[in-house]
Amino acid sequence: MADVALRKVVKRYDDVEAVRGIDLDIADHEFIVLVGPSGCGKSTTLRMIAGLEDISDGDIMIGGDVVNDVPPKDRDIAMVFQNYALYPHMTVAENMSFGLRLKHYPKAEIKARVTEAARLLDITDLIDRKPKQLSGGQRQRVAMGRAIVRNPKVFLFDEPLSNLDAKLRVQMRIEIKKVHQKVRTTTVYVTHDQVEAMTLADRVVVMNKGRIEQIGTPNELYHKPATRFVAGFIGSPAMNFIPCRLEDVGGTLQIRLTDRIAFPLPPARATRYNSLPRSEKLLLGIRPEHLTESHAHLGPGVETFDTVLDVTEPMGMETLVYFGLEGTPICGRVDPNAGAKDGAPMRLAMDLNNMHLLNDETGVVL
């Protein structure tokens, strides 16, 4: 096992920069998830760590050694691919042992490692089958088994759950987490699914347009996003962004959303935002879970307003309500028994203690 470091890593395809000078330190045993939309450079970064793509500039280090020019086979890594990349003409056992056989490991050791990995992944009964005789989830386990038997320094996962159905994806997510708890190998995991990122990672790296937007624990990214991109990307449904401005009314700092809706800021927020110029174009970032139904015992910093709902989506444990504030579509989360109905008026409560204020032009969270 080893740590991994990326220093100003760049990947260029002709004139296009897919990865634009990223720096990343991954500690030994850490589970890092690279997350971002399609084309953000996350898979390219992973493939550069694997040695499947050349690096245009910068350095990649595994266990302290620069591996820029080291071929994949000598990097002591294992990779799980999106479409599993199992060898279709080999049995499960042969697939798992292929790397060990190439390195001329003793037969007894190969058998022991394959048996142990199969037991760990609960695929002992499938050992003699060919990939075509396996379901998607079983193939995924075999792909993981192939990685585990090699006992590499680093595991690389390239969107491994994308081909599975929703139920199996949740199941495999838990399996991957369990395997990492047992094996503790340094892991770099790429996904575009922020739920996967949040649930699996020790730290999440949010990427956008070839750059790292923010690195942090799942909680940090959720509660303290650094940019509008991170704030909008992490969390489902996404954070609402409402154009607003700050104004002083009778010595109190308040935030104005529309001509008729303005709220005084809670003391902590008022202190934080007091120095901002009042003319600055701002966005109020508020997550749907902080826009709930109004009730009698609202705490400090929670303000109410009336609106007419456009659409409601009953989810069982909650109901998502959609409405507009001067043309900006907003989503809130209310109790299923709160009486939310399509086209009906409703009084909602906004928890300003959990608000974010963003610069509309730079997208930076203030």
Add this chain to the structure above:
Amino acid sequence: MADVVVEQGRLARAARPRKKSASLRHVMGRKSTVAFFLTLPLILLIALLVLYPAFYSLYLATLNKAMTKFVGLSNFTFLFKRETFWMVVKQSCIFAVTAVIFKALIGFIVAHFVHNIPGKKQRKWRGMLLVPWVIPPAMSTLAWLWLFDPSYSAFNYTLSFFGVGPIPWLGDAFWARFSVILVNVWYGAPFFLIMYLAALKSVPDQLYEAASIDGANWWQKIWHITLPMMRNIIAITTLFSLIVTFANFDIVRILTSGGPLDQTHLFATWAFQVGIQSSDIPLGACVSLFMVPILAVAAVFILRDVNKRGNEA
């Protein structure tokens, strides 16, 4: 009452043909029936052009030289006793097997090179490399005939600079066999190239990437990934080429006419010589029929392997 009976009888008579036409419509509407009628023209064409000559040659093989008397299998027993026949069997096998091995090998290697040429350039190379296959073999073999000329050919002229030759390309048994195989390989390798190229493109890149990470070098990737993934296409192209090469006529006919001393004859050229040139059509038919069991055995072995792998997958 009588009117009603007459009516009922008329009704009953009318219903019967309707039932019949309905079942006919049902049969005609079945997918298998439609498929049969759609392929019927081809079936008739095959019957006319393949089955009729095949059975006719079987019939011919049982006649005497004058084609006036039924002689049973005596043409076959006569052939078995002739030394030339066994030489032709041996030569046909050597010719077909050697040519197919080299065609497959060259096709495989060149397909790899072409596969690694990027984008538009690949299309150009593909087009150029297919040229030998698209030129009518009779025409290209004539060009080869000139190249093999012992006195004035480009080959011997070039070799003379290295102090080699002149080589009797078509006059010596060894070199004549070498030459016909060379021309056949030159003509047939592009077929393998294009088939293998298509097969190579169907192997997912991620398998090679997975193998790279598993520690495979280029040779191990070919041995453990490419070849197993291409086994079926290799088997089928080999069988197809084996049949075509075994039955080759034009190259040998133009280059050597079977000479020197019958030492480059194949089944087809010898059958032509015996049947047409020596006017013994029944014996010629008999010679050509010998290709069937040999190729049938090869086909059974190769296709059985393909079926086995198909079921495994």
